[in-house]
Amino acid sequence: MVATLQQVLEGVLLRLKHHITTFLPSLLAALILFLVAYLAAIAARWMVYRIFKGLTIDRFLRQSGVVFMLDRSGRVRATRIVAESVYWAILLAGILTGLSVFDTQLTTQMIESFVFLLPKMVVAGLILLAGGWLAQYLGRSMLVWAVNEGLPAPRRMAAAVRVVIMFVAVVVAADQLNFARNVFLAAFIILVGGAALAASLAFGLSGGATLRRVLDERREEAGEVREGESRDRSLWNHL
């Protein structure tokens, strides 16, 4: 009984020793790698800050208007974004390198997936960023144009433009990541089809009024103004 117990305990201790001698060096190596990566990340972040500050990149971007394209408040600092990106990239690389020390199937799979997905995620992020900027820009263009033309509900029109552009950006980004492709494609087709139908209806319903206005303008240009009608042409010149 005692001998058996002793045998079991020895087995457990041996296995523990085996595990410790097998995994502890790897764990230590991983921790060291992570620590080195952490220190390198801090150093790189500090260096990027110093270099960008010396080159006055933030001032250049602010004056050139790039910052305001991305952030209306103008509080975005390119130096901070780049420095933090470098910091996290080095830290992430350190974590992945540390995990690769264990050389297990799980860690290998994780690293492979991450390495495979990373470029796609970056591209998808850039697509969303560009879509956001474009949506903002074209939405405002629509807003100002609609106001100056006296069209009804300009803010709704601007919001519609923003939503459509962002939706297109999301569809493209999702396609890039192979995420719910069919769902997004179906939604996109429904949206575009709906917009085309709405435009056709609007054109059909307002076509008569537009035609009447065009004919009136032509008639006025030809000098055929009916009695009682006022000419909206004037000697007033803005310039």
Place this chain on the structure above:
Amino acid sequence: MPTPPMPEEARRAAETLRRADVVIGIPSYNNARTITHVVRAAYAGLAKYFPQLTAVVINSDGGSTDGTREAVLSAHVEDSRLLLLSTPTVAAHRLSLPYHGIPGKGSAFRLVFQLAKELGAKACAVVDSDLRSITPEWIDLLLRPILFANYDFVAPYYHRHKYDGTITNSIVYPLTRALYGVRIRQPIGGEFGMSAAVYERYLERDDWETDVARFGIDIWMTTIAVAEGFRVCQSFLGAKLHDAKDPAADLTAMLHQVVGSVFTLMEEYDHRWRAITGSEPAELFGFRFDVGVEAIQVNVKRMIDAFCRGSRELAEIWAETLHPETWAAVADLSRHAHDPGVPFHIEDELWARVVLDMACAYHHHRVGRGHILRSLTPLYLARVASFVLETESLLSAQVEDRMEQLCLTFERMKPYLVEQWNGRAASKSASAEGRHAAAPKTRQEV
């Protein structure tokens, strides 16, 4: 950027003519109705006042489809009833050429200047093709200061209806005067005379493919002449009457191109205007006389409605482009725009602040530049409405006094402009200084 080659047709014409002392340029696009009169006036002016000079009248056309070019070439100009004191040694030549590039008045002028340079012209004058009040004397008044008094640039000076030329009166004249310190009353008048040095300087520049190609050309020409120290004067031309047109047509584009050009040139010449305070009158040639001008219809209610609508809908843009105090005042104005018994009115100081804030927002890219310029339309309409209501019962001379007050306000707000332009946060002291500066001590100084 090198000057692009002239169109083949223009090059052949230059080779045939070889040289000319004087060039008259007439830009056009579908102006068949009025251009004959302009061509005849130009011809008569050259024959009557410069019979000893070789001259060319150039119509630079943007692809008219109403027979403008045919009207130019077939205009009957040998009118025996013209009073000519001396017979011209050679009749002026006449060309009608299509220009290439961006459609617009600026592109048309570019071809005229290229031809003038090619022909070695000593002076060049440009006149609009929709003028109904041009007389042969205009040619004399635009060219004589260049040819015989060593001036480099002649700007027009007209009598206009008090509501005519509202972009000039509300924005361009007060701002240009405050910036560069020279009082050119019609900086975007459309009729100018210039020396070879000036038009060659224009041709050297590389910004022809911008708003300069369109409505921005007039202020661009005037600003360069003033900012680069050319000798500038004005000529009194009488009344300016032009072809009737829809005042709402192209308003936003006009504002965008004209004001955009002013703001862009402010950036280029900021080293010139920063230190300038006050203003000096520009020499005025010609015999001044009073003329009657035709009445102009203005729909004030529509303009105020457009402003209120803009204030409601464009808040997100105005809040970013205008100084917080300016924006608060504008918002307050729109809230009370329809209050019964209270006439709609924008103070000169508020209007000056709106324009200067927009210039600074443009400089600092606070919002997309196109958005800033296009969002100015409702504010501009509000200013026009306020001006019309305020001057309804005033005579032209009294309206000029009001204009002078506005200009002095712009001049006094210059420290505010410089501070905002430099990007410093507007302090309360700065705005107080602006308010104090704009206080009405203007009467004595007028």
